Amino acid sequence: MPATLPTASSRGALVGRARERECLEEALNALPTSGTALLLRGDSGVGKTTLLDYVARKASERFRVHRVSGVETEATLPFAALGELVIPLSDHLRALPEAQRESLEGALALGSRPASVNPYAVCVGALNLLSSAGQQTHRVVLVDDLHWVDPDSEQVFRFLARRVAAERIMFVAASREPLRTAPGIATMEVGGLPENDCLRILEARGLALAPAVFDTLMEMSRGNPLILLETASRLTLAQRCGESALPISPDLGGQAEQGWAGRLRALPASTQQALAVVAAAGDVTLDVLERALKHAGLCLRDLIPAEEARLVLAGNRGYEFVHPILRGVALNGVPVSVRRDAYRGLAEESTGGRRAWYLAAGVVTPDETIARELAEAATEARQRGSYLAAAQAWHRSAELTPHPDLSTTRVLQGATDAFRGGACDDAARWCEAAQQTSEDPRRRADLALLRGRALTWLGRVGQAHRLLTAAADEVAATDTGRAHLLLSEAALPAAMHLDLAGAIRAARRCQEFPPSDAAAAVNGPLFLSLTLALTNDIPEAKSEMRRALAMLADADPLETVMELGLLGQVCNFLEFYDDAARLLHTVLDGARRTTNPAAFAYASGARAELSWWLGQWPAAYADALESAAKARALRQPGTAAFALLALARIDAARGDRAACARHAAEAVEAADFTEIRSMPIMRDAALGLDCLSQGACEEAVAHLDQAFLAFTRLGLGNPNLSPFAADLVEAHVRAGNPLAAKEVLAWLEDAGKRTGLMWPSAAGARCRAVLAEDPEEAAAGFEAALIEHEQHPAVFERARTLLCQGEALRRARRKSRARAPLLAAHRIFTMLGAAPWTQRCLTELAATGHQVPGEAPRAEGLERLSPQELQVARMVADGLNNVEVGAALFISTKTVEIHLTHIYRKLGLRSRTGLARLVTAAGL
Ligand SMILES: Nc1ncnc2c1ncn2[C@@H]1O[C@H](COP(=O)(O)OP(=O)(O)O)[C@@H](O)[C@H]1O
Ligand SMILES: [Mg+2]
Incomplete structure (x- = not known):
C-alpha cells in the first residue's frame, strides 16, 4: 500500500556525501574570516535540498541562517524571493541609509508611499541589511531551486554571491541549471550516489531489495535517490524479491514522475x-x-x-x-x-499582479481585459524597480492583446524594461519577433532601435550595426528624427566592431537628418569624433570632439552620463587628458545619485585607461577592478572584457604573470560570443608586454606581431590605441630582427606625423635611437626623445626611454654617464611597481659598477593599500561619508569601515583629513 510505505517525502538524515560535506563544513568554519559563494548543481531528485538541509542544521549551531526557495509558477512577481529573505529582517530597515531603505521598501512594497527605486540601491541595501543584522553573528544564506527564483531577485542574489568574500557571508544556492556567467561563484556538481549509500537509504526506509533487483534499479536511476526511492516504493513485494518482472519504462528521467502519477491516480x-x-x-x-x-x-x-x-x-x-x-x-x-x-x-x-497572472494562466486565446490587467501589473512592477518582472508581465500581456498595434506597443514596453533590467537577450528576441509582424514603419523603427541597442550591449555589434542602418534606410524618407536616432545609434556598434568605414558613414549620415530634439543633437558630433578618433584623421576628430563638448556643457550631467562617459574615452584617445579626467569624474560622481547606472562600468574602465597613461597605476588597477565587477553586475560583456584586459596590461608591466594570464583568459571568456574585434588585439598586446617585461623577446614578438597585424589590417590609424607598436619594435630589436623592427617603426613614425599626437612621436624617437648603429646618433636620438616626452604625461614610457638610453650608454662604455638615466628610470619603475623593469635597471646599474643601494625600496604610503582600499581612500578624500562610499562601490557600510581601519593602520593615520591630505598630495 503506497499510503503506508515510507516515501521520498521525509528528507531524513544525510547519507554519504563525504566530499560535499567536507567542503561545506570547511566553508562554514572559515566563515568568521572569509565568505563563500557556492552553487550546488544537479538533476532533480539527486539530493540538493537534502544537502541544504544539512548546511542549515550545521550552521544554525553558530550562525543565523536565512533560507529561501524559488517556486515554480506561471507568475513573475516583483522581488518575490527577495521579499522572503528581507521581510523577516525588516526591523533593521530603519538602520539603512535613506536611499537604500527607500529603494528596498519600494521594491518590496513595504513603504507607505511609492518610492523611487534604484536597482543597485536595492542590491546594496539587501547586503547592508544582512550585514547590519549580522552584528551579533555571521550570516548564512541558502537559496533552493534558484532556477525558479524570480529574475529580479536572482540578480540581487547573484550580486550578494559576488560580494561574499568582502562581506563574510556564506551563500549556497541549489539549481538544476548551471549559472551562465558567474565568476566568483564556485559550482559543485551533485551527482548520483554510489551503491553503498543507495543501499543505506533504501534500508533506512525499509525497502529491502534482492541484489539483482537492486542492480537493475541502480543502473536505471544512476544513483539518483529520488528515482530510486520512488521506483522501489512502487514495487510489489514479489517484484522486490525478484520473483516477478519489474515494471520499468525505458524513460529513465520520468521514473519518479511516473511513480507519482500512479500514486496520484490512486x-x-x-x-x-x-x-x-x-x-x-x-x-x-x-x-x-x-x-x-x-x-x-x-x-x-x-x-x-x-x-x-x-x-x-x-x-x-x-x-x-x-x-x-x-x-x-x-x-x-x-x-x-x-x-x-x-x-x-x-x-x-x-489582487494585483498575482490576480492578473492567474487570469492569464487560465486562458489560451487573446483577451483584452486580462491583457490590460497584466499591463497594469507590469506598470506597478516597473515602479517598484522590478524591471524583469515588469518585462515578463508586458510580454505576456502582449501575447494576450487582440489588437496588433497595441500588442506591439506592449512588446516595446516589455523590451524596454528587459533592457533596463539587464536582460538584453530577451529585449532583442522580443523586438525581433514583433518586427516581423508589425506593419507600422514607426513602430518597426522603434523596435529596431531597441533591438540594436540590446545587441550592442550584448556585444553582437556587427549585427546591431547592420540592423540599425537598415532600419534607418527604411524611415529615411518619412521620419527624419527617427533616422537620426537610428544612425547615431548605429555608429557605436560599428566602432566596437572596428568597422571604421561603416561607423564613419553612419555618424556622417546621421548629421544629414535633423534630430527630433535638442538633446539628440549631440549624437552626431559625439559619434563622429568617437569613430574618427580610431583612425588617423585626428584633426577632424578633435574638432568634432570640441563641438560635442560644447553641446554637453550646459546639459544636465545626470541625464547625459552615457554621452559624457563616451566623450571621456574619446578624450583619452586624443590626448586631452585633463578633459578626460573632468568628464569621467563627473560621470562617476553621478554614480551615487542617478537611478540609471548603465554608464558607470564603462566610465570606470575609461578612467582606468586614463590613469594607466598618467602613471597612476594603483588607481588604474582599482578602477579596472571596479569596472569589471560592475560590468558583470550590469551584464555588459564587452565592458567587462576591456576592464579585465586593462588589468592584464598592468599585471604584465608589474611582472605578475599569473594574474596577467588569468585576467586575459577571463576577458576572452567574458567576450565569448561577442563580435568585439579589438578584444583579441588587446589580449595579444597584454600577453606580448608580459613576455617583453620578462625578457622573453621571441615570444613577445609572436604575440605583438599578431596584435599589430590585426590592428593595421583593420585600418585603425590612431597609434595611441596601439602602444604595443613600440613594444614590438623593442621586442624585434632584442630578438635580433632589426629589419622587422624598422618596418614597424616606419609605421609608427608615419602615424605620429599624420596624427600630430605626442606619444607616438616620443615613442618613435626612442625606437629610432634604439635602432641607431652609431653611438653619437643614438645619444642624440635619446635626447630628442626625452624632449618629446616632456610633452606627454606617460611616465612609464619616459622611464623606458631612460632605461634604453642608459643601456646604450653602458654598451658604449660610458658607464658614468649611464648611471643618471638608469637611476631616474629605476625611480619611476619602482614608483609604478613595475618589478621586472626595476630589475632591469638594477642589472644595468650593476654593470656600470654602481653600488646598488640594497633591495628595491619598499613601497611606502598609498602603494601599500590594496586596490579596493585605495578606492575607498580616494572617495573618503573626496569628502564622501562611509555610507556614500559603500553605495558608490556596491559594498556594505560595515565593509567600508573595515577597509578604513586597515587603511589607517597601514598608513599610520588617525583621521579622514590626514587621509585626504595624503591622497591629494599623491595626485590621485
Ligand atoms: N544523501 C542523501 N541521504 C539520504 N537521503 C537522500 C540523500 N540525497 C537525497 N536523498 C533523498 O532523495 C530525495 C530527493 O532529494 P532532494 O534533496 O529533495 O533532491 P533535489 O533537491 O536535488 O531535487 C529526498 O527524499 C531525500 O531524502
Ligand atoms: Mg530540491
Missing part, C-alpha cells in the same frame, strides 16, 4: 482536483488556498489523503509538495477544464 478525484489547485497556486497563504478551493467546490479536507500519502506537507506557509516535480504531475494529471477553474478560483481570491 487518490480520490476530489483530492486530485484539490492538488491541482495547490499546484496552480504556487506560493500562497493557507486562507487564500482555502477560498480558492471553495470556488471549485472543494475544501482543505480534500487534501488529507494526499497528506497521508506523504505527497504534500502542511508547512508553516501553507501546503508544499514533498518534491517540486510533483507540481507538474499534479497539474497535468487533471483535465484542462479543472485546471482552468483552479486558476479562475485563485484569480477571484487574489
